[in-house]
Amino acid sequence: MTAFLRMGGYAQYLWPAYGIAFTVLILNIIWARRALARARAEARRRIAVRGELALQGGQA
């Protein structure tokens, strides 16, 4: 196990490289889901505002 982690003396370059690549993979999942959630929330908010305006228009 230690030999595996040492990676023939390349551990200090190898593991950070894997760390960077997998951080980017995971971040993209989080960012994409957050962007979609934000767009959905924004769309819901617009629908709600439009519903209220329509209601006021009907009463006037």
Next chain:
Amino acid sequence: MTWTWFHRLGSPPHVYRLAARLTPWFAWPAGVLIVAALYGGLVLAPPDYQQGDGFRIIYVHPPCAWMSLMVYVTMATASAIGLIWRMKVAYAVAASCAPIGASFTVATLLTGMLWGRPMWGTYWEWDPLLTSELLLLFLYLGYMGLRASFDDVQRADRASAVLAVVGVINVPVIHFSVYWWNSLHQAPSVMKLGEPTIALPMLIPLLMMFLGFTLYFVAILLVRLRGEVLRRERSASWIREVVTP
């Protein structure tokens, strides 16, 4: 052959629902391939006779580089389709690509530096390949910056599309710079015509990683695309159906 499928891709509600349905079909195979490739690359593949275990960066650096280029080509192609056919969904695809591509370009540069240090003795060299990859990052950032500078989505779409299409010239420069100039960077072992110059137990995990990253890109793109489509379809009534729980 009918073109119905192509015309339906112009329909935002169709695209939104299709993207939602397709995402898991790309995400799960991508996850399985990447994990399997990790095991194959870190455990099963033998050390390289020249680079020892250091060669194992090959399972992250070239896949990231592939992403940085493939995502750019996708972005430029979608931009061109948007400009030619005035297709809103194509612009939404292009806009979805930029942050993904930019992040993988950063990963390419950083993992490359970590490979360069032990193999070349330096983190950075103003070499044609490295410089053009850095230029790729600026193209992505320029694209996103340009989009952010417009309040109007349609104007942002058109202006940024022109930038994306013009910038595509940089892609062959990156790809062929290893051959055109006497680069410090080694020639690719896989992406060349004819026989790859790499042993099978090393090659298989690498190909799995390339395929895994590609499927992963499609999955991420589909999620982002839904958000972009929603942002563009401000007043459409179908939105009520898809966003209300």
